[in-house]
Each structure stands twice: as structure tokens, then as C-alpha cells.
Amino acid sequence: MIVTLLSGDRPRSPLLTLILLAILAGLALAPFLFPGVRSLETAARICIFIVLVASYDLLLGYTGIVSFAHTMFFGLGAYGVALASEHIGRGFGALAVGTVAGAVAAALLAMVIGLFSLRVRAIFFAMITLAVASAVAVLVSQLSQITGGEDGLNYRIPRELTPAFRWGGKLFDVNLNGKLLNYYLVFFCSLGLFLLMLRIVNSPFGRVLQAIRENDFRAEAIGYRVVRYRVAATCISAAVAALAGSLFAVWLRYVGPDTTLSFEIMLDILLMVVIGGMGTMYGAVVGATLFVLAQNYLQNLMGLASGATEGVPVVSDLLDPDRWLLWLGVLFILSVYFFPTGIVGRLRAGR
Amino acid sequence: MSDAILSLRGVKTDIAQYHILQGVDLDVPRGQVTMLLGRNGVGKTTTLRTIMGHWRARAGTIRLDGDDIAQAPTPAIARRGVGYVPENMGIFSDLTVEENMTLAAASGPLERERLEWIFGAFPALRTFWRSEAGNLSGGQKQMLSIARAMAEERKLYLIDEPTKGLAPAIVSTMAGALRDLKRRGASILLVEQNFSVARALGDRAAVMDDGRIVWTGEMAELAGDAALQERLMGLSMETA
Numbered sequence: 001m002i003v004t005l006l007s008g009d010r011p012r013s014p015l016l017t018l019i020l021l022a023i024l025a026g027l028a029l030a031p032f033l034f035p036g037v038r039s040l041e042t043a044a045r046i047c048i049f050i051v052l053v054a055s056y057d058l059l060l061g062y063t064g065i066v067s068f069a070h071t072m073f074f075g076l077g078a079y080g081v082a083l084a085s086e087h088i089g090r091g092f093g094a095l096a097v098g099t100v101a102g103a104v105a106a107a108l109l110a111m112v113i114g115l116f117s118l119r120v121r122a123i124f125f126a127m128i129t130l131a132v133a134s135a136v137a138v139l140v141s142q143l144s145q146i147t148g149g150e151d152g153l154n155y156r157i158p159r160e161l162t163p164a165f166r167w168g169g170k171l172f173d174v175n176l177n178g179k180l181l182n183y184y185l186v187f188f189c190s191l192g193l194f195l196l197m198l199r200i201v202n203s204p205f206g207r208v209l210q211a212i213r214e215n216d217f218r219a220e221a222i223g224y225r226v227v228r229y230r231v232a233a234t235c236i237s238a239a240v241a242a243l244a245g246s247l248f249a250v251w252l253r254y255v256g257p258d259t260t261l262s263f264e265i266m267l268d269i270l271l272m273v274v275i276g277g278m279g280t281m282y283g284a285v286v287g288a289t290l291f292v293l294a295q296n297y298l299q300n301l302m303g304l305a306s307g308a309t310e311g312v313p314v315v316s317d318l319l320d321p322d323r324w325l326l327w328l329g330v331l332f333i334l335s336v337y338f339f340p341t342g343i344v345g346r347l348r349a350g351r
Numbered sequence: 352m353s354d355a356i357l358s359l360r361g362v363k364t365d366i367a368q369y370h371i372l373q374g375v376d377l378d379v380p381r382g383q384v385t386m387l388l389g390r391n392g393v394g395k396t397t398t399l400r401t402i403m404g405h406w407r408a409r410a411g412t413i414r415l416d417g418d419d420i421a422q423a424p425t426p427a428i429a430r431r432g433v434g435y436v437p438e439n440m441g442i443f444s445d446l447t448v449e450e451n452m453t454l455a456a457a458s459g460p461l462e463r464e465r466l467e468w469i470f471g472a473f474p475a476l477r478t479f480w481r482s483e484a485g486n487l488s489g490g491q492k493q494m495l496s497i498a499r500a501m502a503e504e505r506k507l508y509l510i511d512e513p514t515k516g517l518a519p520a521i522v523s524t525m526a527g528a529l530r531d532l533k534r535r536g537a538s539i540l541l542v543e544q545n546f547s548v549a550r551a552l553g554d555r556a557a558v559m560d561d562g563r564i565v566w567t568g569e570m571a572e573l574a575g576d577a578a579l580q581e582r583l584m585g586l587s588m589e590t591a
Binding site: 204207208210211213214215217218219220221222223224225226279 | 403405424425426429430435437441443444445446450453454455457458499
């Protein structure tokens with residue numbers, strides 16, 4: 001049953017299995033295990049980024065295509081929900097319309113970009129996605145009447161998904177309110193989308209993508225139309241990224257260029273894929289979890305370390321919480337150095 | 352030749368500024384093994400790649416069963432029934448042996464009877480069926496490469512140096528499999544540097560030099576004429 005659910009793609013390492021189970025349990029029980037607004041925000045962000053990173057890995061790790069427009073597709077999903085909620089009005093109907101519209105728009109845009117650039121060479125796809133993503137980010141900032149510009153959009157989501165909605169008393173000292181429902185909406189949708197991605201990469205379609213990544217001429221010489229497969233992978237990846245964006249918009253109740261479209265998020269996604277392990281869907285889980293946790297808690301950890309080493313002049317300065325980005329960078333360099341195939345690749349190799 | 356499954360006329364192919372094929376005329380008879388021979392760098396691999404559409408012919412015609420495929424895309428050529436085995440073990444190393452074979456049967460599921468035939472020719476593939484192809488030995492990778500072409504019934508097989516760099520025991524397994532393929536009536540265009548294999552398998556031979564076919568005839572005739580070999584290829588099969 002579980003193997004079927006995982007599409008036959010077992011973790012293939014006892015330690016990786018334990019880590020994945022710990023992450024799954026941690027996320028499934030996050031509201032009860034780690035009560036508090038900040039920890040719930042972190043858990044929801046991890047869920048969403050797992051889907052976003054997995055969808056990017058379909059392109060980079062499984063198909064060998066480098067794209068810089070993944071945040072654009074993520075943003076299309078988020079803005080779809082935001083605009084639908086604002087124009088149609090508060091309700092689940094608006095969420096559904098915005099989500100579907102965002103995913104379809106992302107898939108169509110990906111198809112157009114793919115058909116224009118993937119015919120020639122995959123590297124042009126990277127260049128064109130960079131240009132289109134930059135153009136869209138500028139456009140969203142400029143079209144302030146529609147998108148709210150740099151300020152973004154605040155909108156109302158169904159009351160059942162907000163903290164104001166209470167549907168019970170307390171369970172293990174946790175308020176049973178709409179925010180909890182919202183978290184589980186994000187959690188289960190993310191889980192479903194992740195399992196879908198796992199299904200896709202382990203299907204015959206996924207095998208063809210892997211064959212294309214390794215040697216596109218050999219794949220063509222067997223009879224596979226490489227461009228069609230690449231474009232299809234791009235469309236699926238974009239649509240799933242947009243769905244992750246929609247979940248993000250439902251969770252945050254706000255969208256802005258910085259939260260969904262920025263190039264910084266694009267780099268984060270790239271790092272998460274590399275750290276977790278390219279071409280392994282489980283790498284997305286490990287990479288996203290570690291990265292988001294580091295982003296949110298490294299500063300606190302360093303505060304503690306700096307306090308503990310107060311008497312030591314240089315060390316205390318180096319561990320100052322303000323230098324957290326420096327240490328995040330050091331951690332990435334070390335992880336790439338020690339895990340060139342990513343954490344999952346290393347664990348599967350059993351070394 | 353009237354019953355040629357593949358027929359090349361005046362095929363010219365350039366790679367960058369180099370004129371590699373300078374007017375290749377070649378017929379591959381149906382149900383026979385045609386050896387494409389010649390020194391290194393005379394255009395044998397380029398000929399196969401041009402037939403497969405990897406390099407586009409600048410001029411000339413390539414007819415497969417009467418249809419010109421010179422400008423057809425590679426997947427379309429493959430789907431017309433051309434099985435191509437590239438040189439240097441053209442497998443997908445990140446996929447398992449099973450996945451490699453399943454992919455190769457592009458037009459439908461892998462037939463059980465056919466698979467048993469392949470396992471008969473290459474028993475190692477049954478042993479390593481679920482292993483990653485990248486972990487196979489060089490010889491096993493080459494077996495997989497040929498087995499992939501055998502995964503479906505093909506009109507024509509293009510096989511590029513299948514025994515290159517392999518141990519003698521593996522070469523004989525490979526030759527046995529190709530002989531079996533020949534017995535089943537396959538039409539094969541085979542590039543081969545190992546002359547004993549070429550002599551054992553070939554019905555006809557075409558010798559290339561400087562981007563052209565300079566001699567065609569029966570393989571037995573070439574194999575029996577040391578002076579001809581010396582003149583065409585600069586060495587003799589007897590001494591090779």
C-alpha cells in the first residue's frame with residue numbers, strides 16, 4: 001500500500017527513511033508538537049516549498065532543463081488566487097477559480113516559452129526564462145492598479161480558513177480554529193501534489209525524461225520526440241509550481257512581488273534542489289525542510305551560541321546573529337562539498 | 352540493387368566546415384548483413400548518423416523501403432523501424448536494465464517471447480535485470496545496447512562497432528547474438544573493425560575511404576583477397 005502510494009520509489013536508505021518519516025510526522029503534527037504562530041508559519045512554508053522544489057526538480061533533476069522562471073509560475077498561482085478573491089469575492093469558489101486559472105496560465109506560458117526555446121537548445125530555455133521572469137516581475141510591479149504593485153494585494157479568504165472561525169474548543173492546548181484547517185489544507189494538498197510528482201517521475205513518461213536528460217540523441221534514436229517531452233515536462237512543472245503558489249496565497253492571505261516573484265526565491269529553490277539531491281524527489285523534502293528551518297531558526301541558534309561565547313572576543317563576534325547569512329552561506333558550501341550528489345544521493349550511496 | 356531496404360545515393364554530409372561524406376552510394380539488401388568497413392575517420396559512423404538524421408545530409412537521397420528519409424527527423428526514422436546501436440555503449444546509465452529495455456520498445460509493451468530470446472542471447476541481462484545500467488561492466492553495457500535494438504522487430508539495424516574494446520569472450524557472445532539476429536532474417540548495416548567478426552557475419556561488404564564508398568561486393572570475395580584488402584584498407588584480414 002505504502003509502496004504503491006510512493007509509486008514504487010522507495011527511499012532506499014534506512015537513515016533517509018527515518019528522516020522522511022520524522023519530517024512527515026513533524027509536519028503532520030506541527031500544530032500540536034510546535035505550538036505558536038511562527039512555528040506554524042515555518043511548517044506551512046516547508047510544505048509549500050517541498051512541492052515547489054519537487055516541481056523544479058522535475059525540470060532540473062529529471063529532464064536536465066535549467067529554468068529561472070519557476071518563481072514566475074509560483075507567482076502566477078498566487079496572484080491567481082489573490083485576484084480571484086478580490087474580484088469574485090470571498091469564498092471557496094474564488095479560490096478554486098484562481099487556482100485553476102493560475103495553473104492553466106502557467107502551463108500555457110510554459111508551453112509558449114518551451115516551444116520557442118526548447119526546439120533549439122536547452123540553454124536558450126534558461127536564457128529566455130530569465131528574460132521573461134524579469135519582464136513579468138517588472139510588469140507586476142508596474143501594473144499597480146491590478147496587482148497592487150510593490151505593495152502587493154491583501155484579500156479575504158473564506159472565513160472557515162481564518163483564525164476567527166472557531167469550530168471547537170481546544171485539543172492539547174491548541175485552538176481548533178480556521179487557521180488549523182488552513183494549515184491542514186496546505187499540508188494535505190502539498191502531500192497530494194508531492195505524491196503526484198512521485199507518480200509522474202516513476203511513470204514511463206518520467207523514464208523518458210531521464211533518458212533525455214542523459215542523452216537526447218539516444219532518446220530520439222529510439223523514437224521519442226524530445227521537444228514534446230521537454231515541453232510537456234515544462235508545462236507540468238509550471239502548473240504544479242502555480243498550484244504551490246495558490247496554496248501559499250491561501251495560507252498568507254497576501255501576495256506581493258517579494259514573497260512570490262523575487263529572484264531571491266529562485267535562488268533558494270535552486271539551492272534546496274542541490275542540497276537535497278537533484279533527480280530525487282525526496283531531495284526536495286530534505287532540501288526544503290533544512291533550508292526553511294535554517295532560514296527561520298539559524299539566527300536564533302546563533303544568538304544562543306553568541307551568548308554562550310560572550311567572553312571569547314573573535315568567536316562571539318563571528319557568531320553574532322547579524323551574521324547569519326554568512327553562516328548560511330558557509331553551511332551551503334560545506335553541504336555541496338561533502339554531499340556533491342545532495343544529501344539524498346549521499347544517503348542512498350550508503351557512504 | 353532492386354531489393355534494397357536502404358539505399359543511399361550521392362549523400363554528402365558536412366560537420367562544421369569539414370566535408371565528411373562526399374557522395375556516398377550504398378545499398379543494404381533486405382535480409383542480409385552488409386559490413387561497412389574502412390580505416391578510422393573515413394566516415395563510417397557519420398554515414399550511420401546521417402541515416403539516423405543526427406547529421407543532416409547536405410545533398411543526396413536516403414531511401415528506406417523506397418521513401419526518402421534524408422530530411423526526416425530522427426524519431427520519425429526510428430519509428431519507421433530503424434534500430435540504431437551507437438558506438439561506445441549507448442545506454443541510459445541512470446536507468447535499470449529493465450527500464451532501458453522498456454524504453455526501447457517504444458511502440459508498445461515488451462513481448463515476453465522476444466525478451467526470452469534476448470535473455471537467451473545475453474544471459475547477463477536477466478541476472479542484472481533490476482540493476483542500474485551504469486553499474487554494468489563494459490561488455491554488459493554493450494550487450495544491453497544491442498539488446499535494446501532487438502527489443503522490437505525492426506526493418507533495419509544500424510550497428511556501430513559492437514565489439515570495440517571488448518574482451519574476446521564477450522566478443523564471441525556478441526557475435527553469437529548478431530548471428531542469431533541474422534538467422535531471423537534481419538537486415539543489418541554493421542560497422543566493424545574486428546575482421547574475424549566481419550568475415551563471419553557479413554554477406555556483403557562496402558569499403559569506405561575519404562567519405563566515399565570505394566568498393567562493394569561479396570564479403571567472401573574481400574575476405575579471400577589479401578591484396579584487395581591491402582589496397583582498400585591498408586591492411587590484410589589475414590594478418591589482423
